[in-house]
Amino acid sequence: MSKELLSWYDNNKRSLPWRRDKDPYKIWISEIMLQQTQVTTVIDYFNRFISRYPTVEALANGTEEDVFKLWEGLGYYSRAKNLIRCAYQIVNEHKGVFPKDVEALKQLPGIGPYTAGAIASIAFDLPEPAVDGNVLRVISRLNCLSEPINENKHQMLYKQKTIELMSERPSDFTQAMMELGAMICTPKSPRCSNCPLSERCCSFKQQTQLNYPVKIKKIKQREERVGLAIVVSGQDVMLIKHETTGLLANLWGFPRTTLDDLSKLPFEKQVQNHLEQELDFKPEFSHCMVGKPHVFTHIKWQTILCFFHTDVKISSEIPKVEWVNLSDIDLKALPTALKKQLNIISKEIEEI
DNA sequence: AAGGCGGGGAG
DNA sequence: CTCCCAGCCTT
Structure with a gap:
């Protein structure tokens, strides 16, 4: 049976960028990207990633900010976080060489039973199931x-x-x-x-x-209304870097709060309160409008965009705040749920 | 064992 | 719409 399978594979395999050689580094990057993600989506991300970080040493010396930017839009962002940790461990605890033992591979962050088996078999030709x-x-x-x-x-x-x-x-x-x-x-x-x-x-x-x-x-999906604070100052909007755990962790975005439908407070008040509690910040409220909805695996988001303006560009370290010109916003790693709001936002800002 | 975690493509 | 995908981590 395996003979038939291999013969079929020899004649029909796709030519994919991570199949050009058996470099365990490239196999590893491709396997992490391919987790829950289809081949066609991964190809461009893989090529960009490898040309920027050709070796595990290069990656271990990279910045988290830059890796997240390369990962932008790919989803499951803890993979990017673990990627850097893993590269660092390989360089510093394994002399820059991938371990050939499945158990040792599984100890590395982001590498579980599947990926360990995949690296061992694909890169090292060991008879390990993946x-x-x-x-x-x-x-x-x-x-x-x-x-x-x-x-x-x-x-x-x-x-x-x-x-x-x-x-x-x-x-x-x-x-x-x-x-x-x-x-x-x-x-x-x-x-x-x-x-x-x-x-x-x-x-x-x-x-x-x-x-x-x-x-x-199957998992039941829940519906949520989410209030996003778009705080404008001149040509700039305020971005915060979200906390290190939870939904969209470590990505940049607009201050957001889950809205309570049952609350007596109107949505804009809820968003205002969130800004005040989180950042001790009270910009001047302009208006709210419905944004583009977004669907995650387990949550349906109905977004409400609430616009504010201010002359005071506050700064903060926890959470980290930056003011970014809307035309430069592409420099930041934004999740798709927020990127799809940018068109609406730029039109609104023109009118303010 | 269960639940959280993105985003895109197929049907 | 629903289902699925080269899964892992935390609880």
């Missing part, structure tokens, strides 16, 4: 496994089934499994007629491909 969403889908369909893939107690089962398939080319095997999951064994409409394994696939024989993989429950 079980991600693609592999889970392929394995569960191949074997008609109904054990929910998102229950911890079944991790070993899927890992074991992956090891059973593994060939003498671990690096190519790991990539082939994921390539198959991404190109052929897709979630909604698998291309079984082009699949090298269909003849030996349990769910194909039964025509039950779409019954797999089995997953339990």
